[in-house]
Amino acid sequence: METKYVLDMVFSWRGGPGCQSLLLSLLLLAAWEAGSGQVHYSVPEEAKHGTFVGRIAQDLGLELGELVPRLFRVASKGRADLLEVNLQNGILFVNARIDREELCGRSAECSLHLEVIVDRPLQVFHVEVEVKDINDNPPIFPVKEQKLFVSESRMPDSRLPLEGASDADIGTNSILTYRLSSSDYFTLDVNSKNEESKQIELVLRKSLDREEAPEHNLFLTATDGGKPELTGSVQLVVLVLDVNxxxxxxxxxxxxxxxxxxxxxxxxxxxxxxxxxxxxxxxxxxxxxxxxxxxxxxxxxxxxxxxxxxxxxxxxxxxxxxxxxxxxxxxxxxxxxxxxxxxxxxxxxxxNDNVPQIALTSLSLPVREDAPLGTVIALISVSDRDSGVNGQVTCSLTPHIPFKLVSTFKNYYSLVLDSALDRESVSAYALVVTARDGGSPPLSASASVSVEVADVNDNAPAFAQPEYTVFVKENNAPGCHIFTVSARDADAQENALVSYSLVERWLGERAVSSYVSVHTESGKVYALQPLDHEELELLQFQVSARDAGFPPLGSNVTLQVFVLDENDNVPALLPPRAGGVGGALSELVPRSVGAGHVVAKVRAVDADSGYNAWLSYELQPAAGGARSPFRVGLYTGEVSTTRALDEADAPRQRLLVLVKDHGEPALTATATVLLSLVESGQALKASSRASAGVAGAEAALVDVNVYLIVAICAVSSLLVLTLLLYTALRCSAVPTEGACGPGKPTLVCSSAVGSWSYSQQRRQRVCSGEGPPKTDLMAFSPSLPPCPASTDEIGESHTSSDSSGKVPCAT
CATH class of the missing domain: 2.60.40.60 (Cadherins)
Structure with a gap:
């Protein structure tokens, strides 16, 4: 816009054609020099975020609409986040706090050098932003209290040098003036030879008398020349000495x-x-x-x-x-x-004792093999802490092909692409940038630049197998690690960076994410809550692995988590059918019964499975060591006589039966059996009175027993049919798929997960596939083929918790 305005002025000039041509040439030359020169701005330190610095796009002659298409960007040596450019309006503004003292110390000049780069075509502009000092640092004395020792014989006009204050600011803001508190004995004299050696002296106005005043307390105040003024002070303690x-x-x-x-x-x-x-x-x-x-x-x-x-x-x-x-x-x-x-x-x-320093700023690494010539690969800045000729640095590049160094400003270079790339021929380049100063002898430093030729994302993460089977003991700790999935990606860099996530599915009314979680980076699978074998035997879900390429690629793996049983349920005693008193089993026993007669039966169930639910019954010894005429069946719970009863037996017998499962450790319950020894006639009368009350219960019990027998027969038949079908499928070698997704069938040994007793606990089997849920039959049968383990391991499985098929939580 400014160039058009200049041209309009030229063509509106009323001089001759020769004058117009000469003026046009001069103006074009001036405009070219301004476009390739350096733009200067200034900004005060401690300016707030968003403070306007300059219209950088307009001052560089760039259209606002070209900033984004031409990849307008700004590079800076040192703190690159202090200034920022709004690509919408081309305004350079303050982005972060600028502390001049932190950037330049007490240097008289302090500037931020920016390098503005645009592509298509490549142009590099240099912008210098001067940071102006403000009065933000007060004068500071080295100590809060300074002690001075003065002899009482010291002559008037004697001078005592004082330590002055320092101010981190520069210019007028650092020019200090000193003021001494009112004193009859001392005055202040400041000798300003130069700012580096300003002498501050305490002058004795009149002779001191130690006996009259052995100590004088003064305050020395330093005030800088900024607006507003800032001050600092130190307490001077003058101790008057004697004799010498x-x-x-x-x-x-x-x-x-x-x-x-x-x-x-x-x-x-x-x-x-x-x-x-x-x-x-x-x-x-x-x-x-x-x-x-x-x-x-x-x-x-x-x-x-x-x-x-x-x-x-x-x-x-x-x-x-x-x-x-x-x-x-x-x-x-x-x-x-x-x-x-x-x-x-x-x-x-x-x-000349400092080696040049090389700073590399990557812009376009790795480089695509179809990158155009002139693409800026990196920005290189060199510096030397020495001064004068010792700090003048030149830069060179080896090898030169297919890159070259372009000097953009003092001690600033751009590494650009000079010839075409071919990834199939060379996939990476090792470049060496050498910086050499002008000292005698010269010192040099080198920096290596590795330029990789980038490819596209064409490989998805892959798991070692499509499905994993995991065994977890129930009652696990919340948040425990149960498995780790791992996928490999053949790509490089971010294209091979794999992240994991859980494929969300609903299990009835609950989501899979309420049971388990997957760590995004490590692929570790955690159980979020304790699992209960009595409620959930199988949890099947999928884990997704996705790379970080663009567009991203991914794959899934299926996890089958089997929840193994633990002995966490105490045997539960069933209520007595009749004659119970306070929960105890009460029975009448005729004295005429012989040995082996069943007089009562203790019934109990266990909600666990396998050995954990296999119950045994023991009769506790009677008090006093007397032998009881009764015993209890080890696995039936039937209480029977061991001999014929006689008159010497007590008319009331109280038996304690210990019900114990076979878990590790074993859990127990105690049942009380009250037996009353009566004559045969009394037993018949009591039996007739109780028969009416228990008739319904006996009938219901008979019905339950009938249903139980029918259910056991049906389950056994279904087990045999399943084994025959499984054998036929194995022999035919035809792969099958379960309802929950593809995968080989898993053989579950009855000796490890079978049930020794009838359990009324509801079982639930869950899968996360799209098809109907599986229904597996699991029962204990001695006729099943043994697991691939030694006979000793199977025989001792009822005493070891490890042989029950359970594994620790951390797989």
Missing amino acids: DNAPSFERSEYEVRIFENSDLGTVLIKLNASDRDEGVNGEISYSFNSLLPPMVFDQFAIDPNTGEIVLKGNLDFERVNLYKIRIDATDKGHPPMAGHCTVLVKVLDK
């Missing part, structure tokens, strides 16, 4: 020393000489560093207390500190001692 009235003095108040960095340790910088007009002990002088000096001075230098020689103690580094301001105290040995002071300025000179 002559302090050592130096020939000059300030000495200057120059020394090269990396000088040998032990080098003598200067030998100080102070004199004292006193005689004897009061005239003997000891030299020392002032105690208020920063610790780095004591690390770098040492002073001989007798000769006053200052020697180099540590290695000097011009790039770290180039000026040391050392205050020296010359103290006599009088009582009390008196001290003279001077300042030694040590200026460190630069040497």
Whole structure:
């Protein structure tokens, strides 16, 4: 738009054609130089986020509509997030907090160098944003309280040097003025030779009298020149000493020393000489560093207390500190001692001792093999901490094909594509960038750049097998790890980065995600809640593996989780059919019965499966050790006589029957049986009275027993039919599929998961496939073929929890 305006002015010029041609040439030349030059902006430090810096697109002559299509981007050395460009309006604005002192320290100039790059065609512009200082740092004294020792014999107009304050700002904001609190004895004198060695002295106005005032408390305030003004203060405690009235003095108040960095340790910088007009002990002088000096001075230098020689103690580094301001105290040995002071300025000179630094910023890595010529691969910036010629750096690239270095600005280069790529010929390039400074001898540094030629995402993650079978014990801890799925992707980089997720399905009214979860990165499967074998025997679901390519590719794997039984249910006693008192079984027994007569029966069930539900009955010994005329069947629970009853037997017998399952550890319940020994006639009468009451219950029990027998027969027949069908399918070698999805049938051993007793607990078998749920028959039968295990393992399975088919939670 600006060029069009200039052209309109040229053609509207009323001079001759020659004048118009000359003016047009000059204006075009000026416009070309402005387009290829550097744009300057300025912004104050600590500006808020979003502060306007400049219309960078307009100033560079770029149309707003070209910013996105031409891949408008900005690169910066150092903090790249401080400034940002709005691609909608082309405005450069403040994106993060800018602290000038953090960026440039006390340097007089502080700028952010931006490199603006656009493609099609490739253009590189350089923008310099000057960071202006604001008064955001108050003056700071090295200590909050400074103690000064002054002899009472000190003459008026004597001067006591003070440690001044420092201000991190620059310019006017760092110009300090000092003010001393009101005092009849002291005044302040500031000698401003230069900003580096400004002398602040406390001047004695009149003689001191220790007996009248042994201590004076003053406040020294430093105020900077910013707007608004910031201040800092230090408390001065002046302690008045007695007797020794002559302090050592130096020939000059300030000495200057120059020394090269990396000088040998032990080098003598200067030998100080102070004199004292006193005689004897009061005239003997000891030299020392002032105690208020920063610790780095004591690390770098040492002073001989007798000769006053200052020697180099540590290695000097011009790039770290180039000026040391050392205050020296010359103290006599009088009582009390008196001290003279001077300042030694040590200026460190630069040497070529820093290797150039190379910073690489990747822009388009990896590079597609169809990338056009001139594509910017990376931005390279070089720097050298040395100064002058020692800090001037040149850059070179090896090998040159198929890339080249293009100098875009001082110490800035672009690595661009110079010839066509062919991934099938070369899939990666190893480049070396060498930076060399102008020192004598020159120092150089190299950096390697690995340029990979990228391909497309054409491989999906693959599992080792399509289906996995997992066994988990019930009552697992919530969140326990039960399995780990793993898929491999043949692609590279992000195309091979696999993430896992659960394929959500509904199991009745509950989602699969309420039972299990899958870790996105590791593929570990966790059980979210304790599983109950009595409610859920099989949980089948799918896990999806998907890569991070574009477009992403994925595959699924099926997991079948079998919940194995644990002995977590106590045997439950069935209520007595008749004659029960308070839950106990009560029976009348004629004294005329013989040995082996069944007088009562204890009934119990267990909700577990297999050995955990196999019940046995034991009669507890009677109190006092007396032998009972009754016994109980080990597996039937029938209470019968062991001998004929006689008159010596107590008329009331109380038996305790222990019902115990075969789990590990075994769980037990206790049943109480009350037996009353009566004569035969009384037993018949009681039997006739109770017959009416129990007739219905006996009939119902008979019906239940009939139904139970019919159910057992039906289950046995179905088991035989299933075994025959399974044998026929195995012999025919025809692959089959279950209703829950593809996969080989799994043989479940009856010795591991069978049931020894009838269980009334409801079973539920769940799968996550689309078809109808499976119904598996599971029963214990001694006639089934044994599992592939030793005979000893099968025989001892009722005593070991590991042989019941259960596995730990972590598979």
